Amino acid sequence: MSRGRKERAPGRLAALLEEFYAAPYRRTFARARREEEDLFMLLVCSESLGVPNPAAWYTLELLPVLYERFHDWHRRMGMERSPLDHIGCC
Amino acid sequence: MTLGTVFFAGVHDFGALWASVRNRGQSMGMLSGSYIGRRGRNLFLVVIFLLLLMVNAAFAVVIANLLVSTPTSVIPVWGAILVALVIGQLIYRWKVGLLWPSIGGVIVLYALVLVGNSYPVVLPDPVLGMSPRSAWIVLLFLYAGIASILPVWVLLQPRDYINGLQLFVGLGILYLAVLLASPTIVAPAFNDALPEGTPSIVPLLFVTIACGAISGFHGMVASGTTSKQLDKETDARFVGYFGAVGEGMLSLASIVCCAAGFATLADWQAIYSQFGGGGVKAFVDGGDNLLVQGLGMPAQLGSTLLATMAILFAATTMDTGLRLQRFVIQEAAELAGFRVGTVAGTLIALAVCLALAFGAGSEGSGGMVIWPLFGTTNQLLAALTLAVVSVILIRKGRNPVYTLVPLAFLLVMSVYALVVQLGTFLEQRNWLLLGMDLVILVAALWVSFEALLAMRQGREAQAGSGGDAADGGQP
Numbered sequence: 001m002s003r004g005r006k007e008r009a010p011g012r013l014a015a016l017l018e019e020f021y022a023a024p025y026r027r028t029f030a031r032a033r034r035e036e037e038d039l040f041m042l043l044v045c046s047e048s049l050g051v052p053n054p055a056a057w058y059t060l061e062l063l064p065v066l067y068e069r070f071h072d073w074h075r076r077m078g079m080e081r082s083p084l085d086h087i088g089c090c
Numbered sequence: 091m092t093l094g095t096v097f098f099a100g101v102h103d104f105g106a107l108w109a110s111v112r113n114r115g116q117s118m119g120m121l122s123g124s125y126i127g128r129r130g131r132n133l134f135l136v137v138i139f140l141l142l143l144m145v146n147a148a149f150a151v152v153i154a155n156l157l158v159s160t161p162t163s164v165i166p167v168w169g170a171i172l173v174a175l176v177i178g179q180l181i182y183r184w185k186v187g188l189l190w191p192s193i194g195g196v197i198v199l200y201a202l203v204l205v206g207n208s209y210p211v212v213l214p215d216p217v218l219g220m221s222p223r224s225a226w227i228v229l230l231f232l233y234a235g236i237a238s239i240l241p242v243w244v245l246l247q248p249r250d251y252i253n254g255l256q257l258f259v260g261l262g263i264l265y266l267a268v269l270l271a272s273p274t275i276v277a278p279a280f281n282d283a284l285p286e287g288t289p290s291i292v293p294l295l296f297v298t299i300a301c302g303a304i305s306g307f308h309g310m311v312a313s314g315t316t317s318k319q320l321d322k323e324t325d326a327r328f329v330g331y332f333g334a335v336g337e338g339m340l341s342l343a344s345i346v347c348c349a350a351g352f353a354t355l356a357d358w359q360a361i362y363s364q365f366g367g368g369g370v371k372a373f374v375d376g377g378d379n380l381l382v383q384g385l386g387m388p389a390q391l392g393s394t395l396l397a398t399m400a401i402l403f404a405a406t407t408m409d410t411g412l413r414l415q416r417f418v419i420q421e422a423a424e425l426a427g428f429r430v431g432t433v434a435g436t437l438i439a440l441a442v443c444l445a446l447a448f449g450a451g452s453e454g455s456g457g458m459v460i461w462p463l464f465g466t467t468n469q470l471l472a473a474l475t476l477a478v479v480s481v482i483l484i485r486k487g488r489n490p491v492y493t494l495v496p497l498a499f500l501l502v503m504s505v506y507a508l509v510v511q512l513g514t515f516l517e518q519r520n521w522l523l524l525g526m527d528l529v530i531l532v533a534a535l536w537v538s539f540e541a542l543l544a545m546r547q548g549r550e551a552q553a554g555s556g557g558d559a560a561d562g563g564q565p
Binding site: 010014018019020021023024026027028029 | 251
């Protein structure tokens with residue numbers, strides 16, 4: 001029991017420090033990540049939204065990957081309904 | 091201090107944390123909207139904005155004063171920024187675990203204290219046409235402006251972290267010194283020999299002690315950040331109360347330094363020969379004596395250590411405060427229908443803070459002039475937080491006496507202080523602070539009135555339903 005506790009102590013200290021470091025800024029990072037993902041979604045869908053995108057050939061391949069997140073994205077952007085006719089998520 | 095920590099601060103911090111956890115982690119501003127109403131929320135936000143505005147100006151002046159009075163702290167204080175930058179790079183770029191950078195960072199920080207103690211940095215007088223204090227204030231705002239627009243992982247996050255560790259270590263060293271030295275309190279329990287111009291202890295005492303006894307800032311942090319980090323609701327009591335006790339320990343250490351850190355009563359009286367003469371310097375000098383007595387630390391090294399501790403503590407609040415203020419400005423601009431970029435928002439925030447620091451008093455002394463108003467607003471915010479918690483308790487049919495007693499005390503003291511300060515600012519013809527005082531006074535009375543109405547409605551609704559009426563929060 002005592003040995004087990006000793007073995008866990010450095011791990012617990014590291015976890016405590018990790019939390020002390022990361023916790024106050026977790027929300028800030030989550031928001032920044034979401035903003036980046038939103039921008040990326042806009043880039044992927046830009047051609048469909050009428051904005052010329054020279055990399056459309058490549059970003060088109062990403063649409064199936066981002067499809068699941070599309071509904072949350074357009075609602076976050078203030079669009080109640082899907083702005084794209086061919087994606088009827090709602 | 092002890093009574094305030096246990097019965098006021100503990101209740102306030104725990105109450106704010108609990109209320110936020112119960113309402114999907116909403117901040118106190120949002121909660122005031124849900125429980126007191128839209129008008130109450132807007133007025134609440136006005137008080138928060140003015141508080142943020144004042145904290146930056148007040149802290150900049152406190153730090154600048156310490157950098158001038160304890161020049162040995164300059165190297166460790168500015169060196170800490172480099173330490174934080176290196177830690178940030180180690181963790182994010184090179185993916186090093188936290189343990190070794192933490193140990194190394196604290197060691198380097200304390201090594202810098204030793205270096206700084208041997209090489210004090212004194213700015214020439216004048217420097218670029220400014221006094222050293224004014225120059226430090228401008229430099230501090232320049233730093234805070236840059237720090238607030240950098241990505242948080244580069245500087246703010248590692249800086250907060252290493253400062254937190256340093257503060258724990260410093261506080262431990264100070265308490266160890268007190269225990270080993272077991273000093274005598276030379277300050278009289280009741281001081282009859284008051285210097286001329288000393289204002290009445292009531293209400294000044296109750297709006298001066300902030301984080302040590304009760305602070306509105308804690309409610310903002312508890313509901314804004316801490317509530318999102320809790321594992322489960324029952325942890326709120328431990329975290330809320332322990333946070334308050336931690337702050338109480340720091341303030342208790344400050345009192346011990348200021349009251350027992352001097353060898354004789356004459357030494358103590360020399361420091362407090364005029365009102366406001368002691369300040370943070372009294373904490374630094376008194377603490378230095380205790381560290382010499384208790385741990386045999388070389389004289390002046392303790393001063394450097396404690397001044398560094400106090401400055402780093404205030405500086406992290408300043409750069410985070412400026413960042414928050416920029417967000418507030420950007421959001422306000424968005425509401426007004428135009429967009430303010432990051433740099434423009436920071437420049438506006440900096441201009442407002444500098445205007446307050448230099449406009450409210452010459453040579454950047456405005457920060458000290460607004461200190462009592464800052465303290466009052468901070469206590470007022472705590473009272474408003476307690477009002478929101480009381481409304482929630484009443485709506486849930488719980489006994490609100492534990493929050494109502496501190497709420498009544500705080501409200502009376504801070505409104506009393508605001509009225510007293512109104513007279514002072516009018517006498518000094520300080521129109522800027524007079525205007526701020528008036529806005530805060532009106533906002534406070536209005537929110538209190540709205541809170542009273544909400545409490546009454548909650549009681550009636552509770553009596554009508556006879557059960558646990560509200561959990562969602564719509565009045």
